[in-house]
Amino acid sequence: MSRVSRQLPRWCVLAAALYAGAVLATPTSVNVNRADAQTIADVLKGVGLSRARAIVEYREQNGDFRDAYELANIKGIGERTVEQNEAKIRLKD
16 A cells, blocks of 8 residues: 555545534624724625625725625615525624
């Protein structure tokens, strides 16, 4: 048996552990009133980093969001995007 063949099970376990860690590290919901842009972009489907930055900027200028559908006031985020992410959007911790 070659050295690579003997090491393969170890590499598979390591790869599985790293994958599981990455999956577990990604939150399933996000508080749009507290999160940074990167976290918002990571969690919300259809919201990239530039739109997530716009969310943070809007929040800083206008105060906390009181309703998830306020996100539709941000250019590039429509009601459909909010609907798709409604279960992932938190306004409080």
